[in-house]
Amino acid sequence: MNHREFQSREVRFGLGRQQQGPWRKIWLGTVAVFLSCCLGALVLEGLFRLLPVNNGLRGLSVDEQNPVFRFTPHRESVYSRGWNFSIVNHLRTNNYGFINDHDYDPALATPLLAVIGDSFVEAVMVPFPQTGVARLADAVGTAGRVYGFGTSGSSLSQYLAYARYVRDTFHPAALTVVIVGNDFDESLRKYKNEPGLHYFAESPGGTLTLTRLDRPVPWWRDLLGSSSLGMYLYVNLEIREVWKRFAYRPGQSVLSRPRFVGNTAAEATPERVADSDRVIEAFLRQLPEMAGLPVSRIALVVDAPRPELYDEHALTAVSDSYFVIMRTHLINQARAAGFEVLDMQPALIADYRERHLTFEFPDDNHWNGIGHEVFAEVVRGSKLYRDTFGSRQPRLESGYWQ
Numbered sequence: 001m002n003h004r005e006f007q008s009r010e011v012r013f014g015l016g017r018q019q020q021g022p023w024r025k026i027w028l029g030t031v032a033v034f035l036s037c038c039l040g041a042l043v044l045e046g047l048f049r050l051l052p053v054n055n056g057l058r059g060l061s062v063d064e065q066n067p068v069f070r071f072t073p074h075r076e077s078v079y080s081r082g083w084n085f086s087i088v089n090h091l092r093t094n095n096y097g098f099i100n101d102h103d104y105d106p107a108l109a110t111p112l113l114a115v116i117g118d119s120f121v122e123a124v125m126v127p128f129p130q131t132g133v134a135r136l137a138d139a140v141g142t143a144g145r146v147y148g149f150g151t152s153g154s155s156l157s158q159y160l161a162y163a164r165y166v167r168d169t170f171h172p173a174a175l176t177v178v179i180v181g182n183d184f185d186e187s188l189r190k191y192k193n194e195p196g197l198h199y200f201a202e203s204p205g206g207t208l209t210l211t212r213l214d215r216p217v218p219w220w221r222d223l224l225g226s227s228s229l230g231m232y233l234y235v236n237l238e239i240r241e242v243w244k245r246f247a248y249r250p251g252q253s254v255l256s257r258p259r260f261v262g263n264t265a266a267e268a269t270p271e272r273v274a275d276s277d278r279v280i281e282a283f284l285r286q287l288p289e290m291a292g293l294p295v296s297r298i299a300l301v302v303d304a305p306r307p308e309l310y311d312e313h314a315l316t317a318v319s320d321s322y323f324v325i326m327r328t329h330l331i332n333q334a335r336a337a338g339f340e341v342l343d344m345q346p347a348l349i350a351d352y353r354e355r356h357l358t359f360e361f362p363d364d365n366h367w368n369g370i371g372h373e374v375f376a377e378v379v380r381g382s383k384l385y386r387d388t389f390g391s392r393q394p395r396l397e398s399g400y401w402q
Helices: 003-048 132-143 156-170 221-225 228-236 239-246 270-291 312-317 322-336 344-355 369-380 383-389
Strands: 076-081 087-092 112-117 145-150 174-179 198-202 208-212 298-302 340-343 364-367
Touching: 003 228, 112 132, 112 156, 112 383, 132 145, 132 369, 145 156, 156 174, 156 198, 156 208, 156 270, 174 383, 208 270, 221 228, 228 239, 270 298, 270 322, 298 322, 298 344, 298 369, 298 383, 322 340, 340 344, 344 369, 364 369, 369 383
Parallel strands: 112 145, 112 174, 174 298, 298 340
Antiparallel strands: 076 087, 198 208
């Protein structure tokens, strides 16, 4: 090799090193950032494993073999709410996959009162002994049984599916259905379409038909559930819902976001009310057959607008809200059809005037332990309860239930 060739190779080698230099730095920087993120995630994972992160109850798939939503049986879990764990509760699912400290036994001969509802009956926020179902079961004692069947997101249409499931599996002597503000329009696929639940689908002729939306178990569920950091982001922070908090319609002011009364938008458009009236008619017509019980063995418990009922003027101000209109329609139609209707509003107002204690959580409108207590007392004062388990005097005076 002569001197000129040597210099040429040296120049090429030097240029190669100069050209590789920037890319090498970028690659090393990327690796360093990645490793730092991994280390940070591991540290956060360890930290959140020490905190009461909501670790979920693991719902089962909903399909032909399992037609109603239930959780994985015999699972213990922690429920917590929000970034700051404002509510923390320890839960247990029983042998049938419902939140209850006790197993269900369909073979027992004692009379069974089935309580059907949504998240108010599911009651993940309240220690089980404080729930209405547990209070009623304690009051009944060995004279009978009280089983709860509820899941978050349910509506009147889903209550029909639960009534059929309870009829075929447990053969109840009586049925109580808890009805809240968002149970009406959300029974229609037109307004809600969440997998795992039953809805009314409208045929071209206008007939409402009960339909099930199947729900397979997501492939990523158990993977996410194994990470406390992942569950904190997904459940406690609800990152999948963040966009809704900032979303607005074109031309809509941030200050003009929908007003809510009774866990649902307060606006009562003619179309929404008419659709909901059709849901009420279909629900009341189908419920006795689905439950396998006469109307006289079914009671409907109707929640009230809270926190508005703590102030007479506030309660009057929401008299034209969607929930107040629909609960009035339901109560009137149900009583005309022969159902026993337990309107919680008089009971809640009387209890608040006596004890000055609220019935929901500071940052959540579900019943707290006091709300569940009043619910149980309302049911204990009903004719249905007396006919099923014999006469039992509730804590509250009889005028409370009118």
